[in-house]
Amino acid sequence: MQWSLLRPVGLVPAVLVLTTIAAGAEGGKSAGPSESLLILQIVLLIVVGRGLGEIMQRVGQPSVIGELLAGIILGPSLLGWLWPEAQHAIFPKTPEQKAMIDGIAQFGILLLLLLTGMETDLKLVRKVGKAAIAISIAGIVVPFACGFALGEFLPDALLPNPQQRLVASLFMGTALSISSVKIVAVVVREMNFMRRDVGQIIVATAVIDDTIGWIIIAVIFSLASHNTLDIGSVAKAVLGTLVFLAISFTIGRRLVFQLIRWANDTLVSTAPVITVILLLMGTMALITHLIGVHTVLGAFVAGILVGESPILTRQIDERLRGLISSFFMPVFFGLAGLAADLSVLRDPNLLMLTGLLVVIASVGKFGGAFVGGTLGGLNYRESLALASGMNARGSTEVIIATIGLSIGVLSQNLFTMIVTMAIVTTMAMPPMLRAALARLPMNKEEKERLEREEFEKRGFVANLERPLLAVDESVNATFAAHVAGLIAGMRGLPITVLHVGKRATEQERGRDGEESHEAVVKRAAETVTSDPEAGNVDVTTRIRRSDLGEAVGEEAKKGFDLLVVGIDKVVATRDRFDRKVEDIAAQFEGPLAIVLAKGSHLKQPVPDGLNILVPVSGSAVSKRGAEVAVALAQAGSGSLRVIYVATTRDKGAQRGVSRGLSQETGILKDASDLAARYDVDITTTLRVNRSPEAAILREIDTTDVDLVVIGVDRIQADHLSFGGVADAVLRQSKVSVLLVSSGEARRASSEKA
Template sequence: MVIRWARLQPTIWTAVITLIACLTVAHAEGRDAAKPSEFVLLAQIVLLIAVGRGLGELMQRIGQPSVIGELLGGLLLGPSLFGWLWPSAQGVIFPSSGEQKALLDGIAQFGILLLLLLTGMETDLKLVRKVGRAAVTISIAGIAVPFVCGFALGEFLPQDLLPHPEARLIASLFLGTALSISSVKIVAVVVREMNFMRRNVGQIIVASAILDDTIGWIIIAMIFSLASHGRLDLASVAQALFGTLAFLAVSFTIGRRLVFRLIRWANDALVSSAAVITVILLLMSVMAMITHLIGVNTVLGAFVAGMLVGESPILTRQIDERLRGLISSLFMPVFFGLAGLSADLTVLKDPSLLLLTAALVLIASVGKFGGAFVGGALGGLSRRESYALASGMNARGSTEVIIATIGLSMGVLSQTMFSMIVTMAILTTMAMPPMLRAALARLPLGEEEKERLAREEFEERGFVANLERLLLAVDESANAIFAAHLAGLLAGGRGLPITVLHVGARARLQEKKRASAESHEAAIISAARTSAEVEPDGGGRVEVLSRAQEKTAEEAIAEEAKKGFDLLVVGMDKVAGGDGGFDRQIDDLTSGFDGPLAIVAAKGIHRKEPTARARKILVPVSGSNVSRRGAEVAIALARLSPEPLQVVYVSTTRDRGARRSSASMSLAREEAILKDMAANAARYDVHVGTTLRANTAPEVAILQEISASGADLVVVGVDRIRGDSLNFGSVAAAVLGKSTASVLLVSDGEVRPKT
């Protein structure tokens, strides 16, 4: 605890200094209190950030979400404590004048939109589709039961707790919604902290919370429409309902493509700093305004915008972290701190209100826990899994506070009811982490789940699974079409965007023919659709952007490389040069790209039919990182081949001096490497055949295996060697020059010294 106190001292001193500064100018500000003060606004923001983030840090250290600290910060600075102990000082820093409050309210209202944007970005729709029936059943049951309980409670509330007793229906609907929705952010944080995000039950918990949030914001949008009319107007409800459905339909069809293209355009075309973040904020604001115009709340537009932005395949980690940093460090402590300021827990000194608040917490907890537990049982989960699920779904956190704030601002909830809901949100959220940890710790790991986790762990460290964007440089040759075909197979499995850069004398003409059936773009799209045979979840859908070389090849590649590509695939008519290296044009193309390369050389059937599927794929391995990278690419391509992947162990050039003189010497290491490769392939349902050629020169071993296996494509992981021209070493040069099968050379971005 001493360490925690020492680390929190700077934050506490900041809050104290701000308090003293505010009180020092109290007389000066008080003389003209009718006018809003920028100083007071800054003091409010500094206090909310310092106290909220400081308490958030403390909460995280004791295993609680940081949002609880931000809420508690507002409660401490508001009438619940500071205003109760020193009302005059609290009135100076947080005056009740309308204009002064409007300044902070404006920041908080924009903060709501940003919080919903962030929540939407964390919404993984693929995860919802993956767990399917279980998540839908759990979400419906988990919402219906507490909603009915909350609605019934609202119908029996004393009239003095309602701001407008004649609008009890709206208040009851709002209360039912507030009790029924889980906080996907809190749930996801706790599940992630416990390393359960990849476990089956962890995915179901998060997916159910995502559906809860999505359904909840649609319900809130409907209730907002009702509240704005003050009565049950069927025409207005129908307008809001169909407007919402139309908005969602357009957003997830045309809107998804438009958002992706806007983000891509900002990333590729704009040179100013933080251009993508600017576009994201504009998209959020425009979609929020659209939902307002159709008669529903702006939060729905911000939430949907976040979901679309989160699905963008080129949203880089750096952009994502910048945006999250801005929201987490400024808008979250201000919004949740203001929510705490608006709550007055001193009302709970009234025994009847304290009892009613306890009943509210009990109804919320029992209703949500019971509904989620029943939903889990109906969804096919075991008793232990249902218990863990119900424990996780009981966290309200940020979501309830946002809903309660909206209800308060709309006049649907009274100040007392708002304080009671905030109390409920804090208590249920603080109870969730220890309950969920205890429940998850007792869940056993099944064999099928263990295999899936091993595969995902392998992918996390892998090369192909972490590709996000490909750049394809091609001319008009058959080899270029073959390169486009391979790039489409790699990209199609996960829906990666591809930029096709046409180079050479006919670059402009090739770019204009992009819509023809014989174009490179058509080859990519056709190959991507083929990927859907083994990746039905995300395969077959790729975005292809075409560009024609307008500068030298080196300058064109260097300019494209600035936009962030993970792999450059090169398909040119002439690959090998006269000196055993690469053709001069390939040298020029690759000199401007520092990342991983894939050089394609079509031979045999692929010269005549560039889009023909490779029937037999061969990959040499040696245990090195580069050979593993080649094996990953080969496994990804072999998933689409009718015959098993052929894996051959070859010694590296470094092993030549130590090559075995006796076949009787131990080959345990080599056999272990082959078994490891076979296990990696089995994770993707790829069958393999293995061969051991440890006592033969690597280039000879590869060429012999090509002939023996009848392979029509060989994938080789290679080192990029430092020099004046592109050099992958003597083994790659020999295979490229003498192979009868098509060759795909894959290197990483590291340039190694010549040995």
């Protein structure tokens, strides 16, 4: 076990020796800036930082601690003390060479704030509500006052400019009051407390802390830029910040979403969405700079807006996180560690002041958060867990200290003291929070909510991000638009309508008409009231300008996770789907929802409600069908009937009646539990000794259902097939049918419903 912990840094000594020799040789060649030396610095920071970060994670600490320690080891604190020649050769203090890697680090700050913003869940803050805001205010005011008071009493020798003591005191207060939402979220998530009530309050409070902190830093930056307390300049910065935030979270939110979707749907170059996000980050950072506040606020707000984009969030997060975590984080935090010279702590006075800083920071934040939690309605144990979590500074603290050092507000010694405080409080937080959270019991309501959310996390409908609707001019297309609108309206999903009929151009031009498919989608979404965002559906129109298969294939590349098909002719002769349906399905690898309107829906394709029948068998695909049926019943304000059907015609399956009935009853109970999670009333039916299609058709004939929803598998064949059961129901049913398929084809080994 010990060897496995040490293995990640086993190459560090060799890298140190090789890079020292190479750096020394490079330094002997030229006194000017060196590109090869820059590469050596980056390689060294990444190797040592990532290696130590790996060790930190394995012992239960955040990886950022390892990256900070890498800089301390490679800087004057250790390497510069043991071997100053090598340290100076690798990291010379010449302005030109230092400026090269500092430029990378400065851009890294913006990317770190972009990622922090993307991890900021404003929905969580809104959900927790007033409690988190009250807790956050108390948790900021107390440590801010402590930090400000400490700044006012600091010796002049610790300040680069004693005349700017006010700005330095404000910086100290901010540094002591902000928690690192990234570190807090990592530990809470690791403890599986992210969805617990207290976990949500902890993370939401950290989010508010972070947001308020960056706004304060932006204003302090304006103060520092003018070297004096200029009321006019401060008022301009505050007003400009408020206007910037107001525009960003109203017009800007929709604009960012539209730009991301436009880049994804229109541009054909590599990673166009990432390019647009980086441009947005840079533009908003420049806007805040023009306002007179720091660029980090613009990058942070850009990250929040990108994180709230309803499409492609997982793909964006994965791509950006990999680049930032593997490159920019070890470089930036490594340089922060390099700038912190811990050797100065050999001075007893500085060591005592640093200890005092750690104590004041911890007591102030812990006490303020504890009092805030008590006032916010939390009990003793919950307040204790909250206070423990809020005491981590981590990356946020280091970024703030780096900004203070770069603009001349903090001295080198004061910077070292703050970084030391950040490391100590961050390393103390995980074990304290784990101990506090482990003692928190779970009440009944919280348990039920967590079970529901865990189910939704694994579910199909809850994880949809972007459906595509392919329609022509038929009545069936109108009914499909209604169904797609109900699905999209459940969570406010953006939807694209692809017109594939003969009059596709006319349909696209008439998208604003009362009878257009787009209008049907919007009206259906507006009927959904289970979610605050229901009905807020953004509809985009596309028309087929090429062959049907090619048009669908082009759209399929844009990240859609469900294709709803509604065209005039669905089935053909000889157990085959219509050629158009097969062409559409062949170009889309994800889940399909094929709609066939029959009965009353041919006369009224936009019904007031849906009376749904869904067959279940216990298979994964039947569960998916049941989930869609429950969602449609909830959204469409209709009824739901569930019928158990066998998944095979094998006579052996009928042996052991008592065992079979027990299994069938259990499957129906699962369906009832699913409906109960969505507050949908259902009727269950158990029909034995019948083939699946016969049982389904019998239920249709004897009840008042008007839609059958069936979860099906794609069958590997030379044509589109979902098996005999689906084919029989499609052809013989007197009511509408919705087939919900999985994304992958399987070999035909048994019949599934």
